[in-house]
Amino acid sequence: MKGLKKWRFLALLSALTVFLSACGEKDLTTLSPAGQVGKDQHNLLLLSLAIMTLVIVVVVIIYVLVIMKFRRKKIGENVIPKQVEGSMKLEIIWTVIPIILLLVLAVPTVYYTYKLADTKAMEGSNKEKQAEVVTVNVTAKLYWWEFEYPNQGIVTSQELIVPTGQKVYFKLKAGDVKHSFWIPSIGGKMDTNVENVNKFYLTFDEESKDLKEGVFYGKCAELCGPSHALMDFKVKTVAKDDFDSWVTKMKATKDRKTLGSVEQQGEAIFKQSCISCHATSGAGAGTGIAPNLATFGDRTRIAGILEHNDKNLKNWIKDPQAYKEGNMMPKPEKINNGKAFTDEELTALSAYLMSLTVEN
């Protein structure tokens, strides 16, 4: 008896653990939305869940009653039940009530479908007004993201930085194969197609600095190749003033001077081997060739996935395929006259890249 109770307690405890962990991590989950779009969607989730729970409860009640009352063991082996053909009244009830329930869900569905698709503000012809609007041109590539801010005249990649408290508009396209742009805790997704530009908006209500890694996680949600699972991006949400100062600093990266001799040595290698794909200036427009490295030192992760440190950076440069199967970054041998980088060269490169920062 006692053993049984213990077992029950354990079962309860484990059920509780499972239940409590059902909300996920704040920087990734859709269940604690940090933006109005996500909140609208979360409300729809709750509404539909409520309606559906009602349906399930009704079904389960009838179901349990049926199984309890009409088992052959209970009513006798040889009973021949009355062969009922049906009931018009019941048929009407279970046609009309579901229709009403669905209407309750359909009305807000249609309302929010139009609301979330309203991107008129980004199309205006008034230039001054346009400069106020934050629009981000997102280009998704195998397996990285480029974020271009046409109104501000800057570009970055892998880490999206946006102001809180206002609508941020997105123009999405893919550079090679189809991807899908998703920031779960901010709001639901939009595909990046190869042949057209998709538009939508999101709002970011909370600053991200207090989160575990200081960023929200963004995901690619459309299968795009072997490293689809590793195509993360990060979202830093900052107050409007901080955003503006970040923009100013980004513009200044055009004439950034490299300090320190190791870093300068790294810059020299970079200019020889890497510059043909990677830009280091955050001013101007995006190239869509390879990630812009203007803010590399500020990043949260190397290549979107590895912890942000020297060692990982060197490993990544040495053999990108080992960490992200199918990505387009060549091995050093391809770009360095057939030779791998020496340790010294890697140290220099790493030091240079880590020095590319606008936030410190």
Added chain:
Amino acid sequence: MSSNQKFTPHSWPDHPEKATAEGKNKVTGFWLFLGGETVLFATLFATYLALKDKGPSGMKFTSQELFELPLAFVMTMLLLTSSLTSVYAMYHMKSYNFKAMQAWLSITVLLGLGFLGLEIYEFTEYVHEGFGFSQSAFSTSFFTLVGTHGVHVVIGLVWITLLMLRNSKRGLDLYNAPKYYLASLYWHFIDVVWVFIFTVVYLMGVM
């Protein structure tokens, strides 16, 4: 009714194609098959319309300059006439006149061959002008739509020819009557599809 029974024009049933259970099944099944074929062509038409005049930047071919209406018109006439002659053939099948049926079917085949010849000529012309299958999305969808129809024409011609050869000595019976009927049905379907191609591809193309 047994399928290898001998008949006179008098004892020949009104609907020989449906006089046996097998025949009845075949007719039902074939109509359903044509239903599926309709969806198939509808899909091709939709794709063609979506990709019409679409190509790499700077593509020089447009439907307006490319298509020659007179040629397409002659092809249409050939195929429409062949549909009519196959109606005559079926008329004679129903009145148990085997020779007349075969004769009308021969004319149908000849007209069909004429159509096919013109289509091949048209395609080779386009390829010579540089409008090949791989030239653009437009060319791919054009050749696929019209070519699929062309393949249907080839199959129809082979089918009717084989039927005529196979049965030339033994004449009509309830075993092969459904076969003739279905072949003619198929030929009508091909004709109807062509009418749509003529309208959607050629007429709407040059307009």
Added chain:
Amino acid sequence: MSSVATKKKGLGAHIWDYITTVDHKKIAHLYLVAGTLFFVIGGIEAMLIRIQLAKPDNDFLSAGLFNEVMTMHGTTMIFLAAMPLVFAFMNAIVPLQIGARDVAFPFLNSLGFWLFLFGGVFLNLSWFFTGAPDAGWTSYASLSLMSPGHGIDFYALGLQISGAGTLISGINFLVTIINMRAPGMTYMRMPLFTWTAFVASALILFAFPPLTIGLFFMIFDRMFSGNFFVHTMGGNTIIWEHLFWIFGHPEVYILILPAFGIFSEIFATFSRKRLFGYPSMVFATILIGFLGFMVWAHHMFTVGLGPTANAIFSVATMAIAVPTGMKIFNWLMTMWGGSIKITTPMLYALGFIPSFVAGGVTGIMQASAPLDYQLHDSYFIVAHFHYVIVGGVVLALFAGAHYYWPIMFNQMLNETLGKITFVFFFVGFHLTFFLQHFLGLMGMPRRVAVFKAGQGLDLFNFISTIGAFLMAIGVIILVINVIITAIKGVPAGRDPWEDGRTLEWAIPQPIPFYNFKQTPLIRGLDPYWIEKMDGNKEGMLYAEPLSDIHMPNNSFIPVVMSFGFFVAAFGAMFHQETSWGLYVLIGGLAITALGMIYRSVKDDHGYYIKKEDLLDDKGGKH
């Protein structure tokens, strides 16, 4: 062949008999065996997926291999396992339920099977060449055009071949049900399984041509330098998405409707009660089939079709809940006031109701476009479609296997083992997929080869993997059950469940190869039940006196024709890189064409079973 006298046959003769058979009952066996084989292959692939995702940052499968396994799991399960298993039951049961001696086109029935099999084998051969397809079972165009190697070629060509087989079988069942019903078997007296098979076949007829075209486009683009989906040449990848889902959504109903049919039969039988609201069940089936064609774009809410299209497709999708709900309540009311006997099939049916309702309501949630922006392509959708496909289709297939085993093999599967199978499978199923809803809501995209530690996804993924193992145990027990039953070989006899209602249970066992000595006369819904209640020991009335029976001849040509396509597919695939490819392509097509011409030119009138032989022959064995 024309002799009905019993004679001993060797193994070789048996195999040859199955290869050339046109008997719907034997073709059902072929579908069952082949479908089960692919089900096991797909199941192993599923286990590999779950092992890989058991813990964060796992390296059990490399990322590229994971995509191949994941793609093949989906493709195999839908096209090569679920479809043929549904066809197995349609073949085994539909002609018997409507009082027919065979399907309308026995030859085409065989052709349909062999096309499916050669297509399926072709697709799976990809593992031994340059790797399996890796763009998901949806094989979206931009990715599938970029995919290196021949994987996607195998996908497009293999599905093309087996799809042709499916289309042929669909037409065959339509004609069978339209033309071959016994006297008195009106449309509104047809058992619900036949009705659902009918509507599913109609869906096949109209849904498969768009897939055929889509696959041809992909074949042209990949192997013959076409430009349908090449956007730099003016092509458009969204066309593939539309074509795929115009096929893909009805496909879901092609699978689930016969599942509904099987459960309808089981509920009525083991409640000893007529199906409640039969006319509305028929109506709901037709309505679901019809609406199934109006909702494909709900798979594409995030593609950017614009708010108007999204709103329309949202509301249209929600509408499907109404007829589906009707069905659920009708099943419940069938049991209400009945006499419920909990056999293994009934256990599955009882398990099906809550599982499918759960899958259905999450479907409604995703029908709401703005909400779907969050749920689309996340693990929520993975959970949803496994709830409807496993909780609906697979439970129905298992239930049907137990229920119809006596009809198909004249043996009963062991009930105790059957119930143990159910418990493992059912518990495992919910354990695997229930928590995946939350994984999706917690931000886990679908089709990911790895997930990172520290994102709150570890525990649920681990539990999900445990569930998958339970399901695997359930399937293994089912296989053991089948083997034990076959070895024991105890004949089940007529109406072994004792509550059979429809015509198939009235036929003496083992069912003779001509099914009915005399065509039955049908007096109403549930004809066998009516006769039983009237005290008719024969179980049926007859519409005709005993007379000669016309039977079709066996044929090897379906195998030859299917093999021709199989060869041609290799030719198409290699024609760009080899000099022989084009000849193989032409040669393969020529084999098929010659088979077709031979079939057309050579008369095949079948044969007759003489009245006297029918009288002599009591069991009706060969």
